[in-house]
Amino acid sequence: MALTQLQISNVRNLQQVRLQGLKGVNVFFGCNGSGKTSVLESIHLxxxxxxxxxxxxxxxxxHESPSCTVFGTTVLDLPPPVADEGAAGVGVGTPVGVQRNRSGEAQIKIGGRAVRTVAELAEQLPLQVITAESFGLLTGAPGARRQYLDWGVFHVEHQFFGQWQRFQRSIKQRNNLLRRGKISDQELTAWTRDLAQTGTAISEYRKGYFQILAPCFKEIMARLAPSLGALELRYQQGWDRQLSYSEALAQGFTADTEQGYTHSGPQRADIRVMSGGHLAAETLSRGQQKLVVCGLKLAQGRLMAQLGRGKCTYLIDDLPSELDNAHSLLVCELLASMDAQVFVTCIDQREIRSVWPESEELAMFHVEQGVVRRHSEE
Known part of the structure; x- marks a missing residue:
């Protein structure tokens, strides 16, 4: 999927923004605090x-509005560069809208139809984000890495989300029973059985995805940073791999009842990036870490396309930060080869023009004090 137009109302300092004719690569440049990142936030919204x-x-x-709203039009493929009323794809798209108010309530519409789950939005506009916060994939808690892994599984395995919902419900009920003190054996057994079934399914989906993700990541990193040849991805399922999940739950039952929560399971899973047998977060420089983060995100986008699940849209905040021109060029070349739609920010437009392949047409937008204007070199 790709965006052809975008309307933003009252997202931070972007009061009214309307962008049409979006291209494969869209660059937003301007001073710090101008609203560039808020454009990316709006697309994420x-x-x-x-x-x-x-x-x-x-x-x-x-702060002057009770709510914020973003509308967009998504298409399977972007229209051709030259506007032609007879060209395939022009004028064909699905309208998508999201409104959030101060109470936290969300209104979501796809194709004019109200939807209840964010999962439907995620299917409509798959997003990959590379920002300063993305370093958490290496340095942060396991939860961020599980979310990263589950993003990929969600987009390639349609049954995953239903199993994930069942698992969340089962572990919540089981933990509630464990905390009560007086446990209904029959009820606990039922929830434990459902937990074991769904947890096993989730883990199998994750393992299957990880087996194709790891070599794809390694291939991409060989292009981005060949000097980091000792990089390796490792997957930890969340319990002793010698045991089935049912066996792990039975083995941990005493500890679970004493402490009032389920210790083992896919909720404890993790993936680690290793460099020479050590955690990459502990051995790599900041610039090398950013390359690894880019590699992780690019690998997921490439896999999604290769598996016939469509293309994702990349939101990249301040690409030049932490990277020299040579490595920025490598990242841009990989993005261009994937034919993915990209929204990227920078301070000076030349920072992106100098590293993006010349064959690619860039849509340039200048952002100043919350106002976004299309920029031309003339």
Missing amino acids: LGMARSFRGSSVKSLIN
Whole structure:
């Protein structure tokens, strides 16, 4: 999927923004604090009903407005570069809209139809985000890495989300029973059985995806940073791999009842990036870490396309930060080879023009004090 147009209302300092004729590569440049990142946040709001900054909804909404709204039009493929009324794809698209108010309520519409789950949005506009917060994939808690892994599984395995929902419900009920003190054996057995079934399914989906992700990541990193040849991805399922999940739950039952929660399971899973047998977060420089983060994100986009699940859209905030021109060029070449739609920010437009392949047409937008204008070199 790709965006052909975007309307933003009251997202931070972007009061009214209308962007049409979006291209494969869209560059937003301007001074710090001008609103460049807010454009990327708006697109993320359209695809995930929330900001990627993890801040509250209230801070996302312009302080003079009770709500913020983003509308967009998605298409399977972008229209050809030259506008032609007879060209395939022109004028064909699906309208998508998301509104958030200060109470946290979300209204979501796809094709004029109200939808209830963010999962439908994610399917409509798959997003990959590369920002300063993305370093958490290496340095942060396991939860961020599980989310990264599950993004890929969600987009390639249609049954995953249903199993994930069942698992979340089962572990919540089981933990509630464990915390009560007086446990109904029959009820606990039922929830434990369902937990074991769904947890096993989730883990198998993750393992299957990881087996194709790891070599794809290694191939991409060989292009981005061949000097980091000792990089390796490792998957930890969340319990002793010598045991089935049912066996692990039975073995941990005493500890679970004593402490009031389920210790083992896919909720404890993790993936680690290793460099020469050590955690990459502990051995690599900041610039090398950014290359690894880019490699992880690019690998997922490539896999999604290779598996026939469509193309994702990349939101990249301040690409030149932490990277020299040579490595920025390599990242851009990989993105261009994937034919993915990209929204990227920078301070000076030349920072992107100098590293993006010349064959690619760039849509340039200047952002200043919350106002976004299409920029031409003339």
